[in-house]
Amino acid sequence: MPITLPTPAAQRALAPVSKRRSLLGRGLLTSMVLLSAASAWSQAYPNKTIRLQVPFAPGGTTDIVARVIAEPLGRVLGQSVIVENKPGGGGVVGANETAKAVPDGYNLGVATVSTTAANPAINPKIPYNPLSDFTPIINIAATPNVIAVHPSFPATDYAGFIAELKKHPGKYSYSSSGTGGIGHLQTELFKNLSGTFITHIPYRGAGPALNDTVAGQVPMIFDNLPSALPFIKENRLVAIVVAAPQRLAVLPNVPTFKEVGLEPVNRMAYYGIYGPKGLPKEVVERISSGVKKALEDPQVRKRIEDTGSLVVANTPEQFQAQIKAEFEIYKKVVDSQKLSLD
Numbered sequence: 001m002p003i004t005l006p007t008p009a010a011q012r013a014l015a016p017v018s019k020r021r022s023l024l025g026r027g028l029l030t031s032m033v034l035l036s037a038a039s040a041w042s043q044a045y046p047n048k049t050i051r052l053q054v055p056f057a058p059g060g061t062t063d064i065v066a067r068v069i070a071e072p073l074g075r076v077l078g079q080s081v082i083v084e085n086k087p088g089g090g091g092v093v094g095a096n097e098t099a100k101a102v103p104d105g106y107n108l109g110v111a112t113v114s115t116t117a118a119n120p121a122i123n124p125k126i127p128y129n130p131l132s133d134f135t136p137i138i139n140i141a142a143t144p145n146v147i148a149v150h151p152s153f154p155a156t157d158y159a160g161f162i163a164e165l166k167k168h169p170g171k172y173s174y175s176s177s178g179t180g181g182i183g184h185l186q187t188e189l190f191k192n193l194s195g196t197f198i199t200h201i202p203y204r205g206a207g208p209a210l211n212d213t214v215a216g217q218v219p220m221i222f223d224n225l226p227s228a229l230p231f232i233k234e235n236r237l238v239a240i241v242v243a244a245p246q247r248l249a250v251l252p253n254v255p256t257f258k259e260v261g262l263e264p265v266n267r268m269a270y271y272g273i274y275g276p277k278g279l280p281k282e283v284v285e286r287i288s289s290g291v292k293k294a295l296e297d298p299q300v301r302k303r304i305e306d307t308g309s310l311v312v313a314n315t316p317e318q319f320q321a322q323i324k325a326e327f328e329i330y331k332k333v334v335d336s337q338k339l340s341l342d
Helices: 008-044 061-077 089-099 113-122 158-167 182-194 206-214 225-233 281-295 298-305 316-337
Strands: 050-054 081-085 107-112 134-143 145-149 173-176 199-202 220-224 238-243 269-276
Touching: 050 061, 050 089, 061 081, 061 107, 061 134, 061 206, 061 220, 061 225, 061 269, 061 281, 061 298, 089 107, 089 113, 089 269, 107 113, 107 134, 113 182, 113 269, 113 316, 134 281, 134 316, 145 182, 145 225, 158 238, 173 182, 173 206, 182 199, 182 220, 182 316, 199 206, 206 220, 206 225, 220 225, 225 238, 269 281, 269 316, 281 298, 281 316
Parallel strands: 050 081, 050 107, 173 199, 173 220
Antiparallel strands: 107 269, 134 269, 145 220, 145 238
């Protein structure tokens, strides 16, 4: 049977279809190659040392939690996780460096209430957006906060503390991890609601602030409990009031802010891991599952819980929602109380 070839007109009509099929085939091939490459890349992650940046000086609770999780996380991932401290600006300097890092999973940061909520809420010049410039991965732990005074302070309980502050407005000062940090913002809220006046002395991190308070150079501090607790146990600091859901077993005689009528101040801090925006989902899941695996070790959990913290280990989505909620709460606090950095 003779073969009938398409007419020139038919050939012209079929050409676009063939071309589209060819382009579609090349597009599918490209997509398959990209997906294959992404899968291979994620399977290879990590293949070098991971940097976990702490946006505060050594010695504070952020630093403590980071170092507790870094070594066991490194074992789970099969690569070293190195903690690096980058203090400054109440955590802003280090957080901004994390936000601007390459989103490859090798430059991570410790997310805190100070860097993702309190500081951005009060400081309009923050160089990053806490809700869009990061990829939340997991909240490791939540921790109570505490107002503690040097033993030389002329009061050892909340009633005496308030009475002394009101009797001598402006006489006393308090230290914090830095301007705009959670210690600063919570103390300013405490001052506003309690009708007291204390002078703010900002430091480049909770560690230096705590050291000077223990040394008696500053009479009081609003600090995270894990870093202050050892000094409280040694009677080198006196706990006055805590921000916690209920009284703590390690400080059974110390009331919560809710008990003393200041419930808005009764907020805990959090310590999580995040990276710059655009982290591949596979890498986020790898790190998240790695932290959860590390937290299955009873010794790791005990080291965190011994500081007075509560292990959280939530999902990336839950941590993202938590950051958003905390930021909105502190923004309302700043607006309603008319707080500013001045």
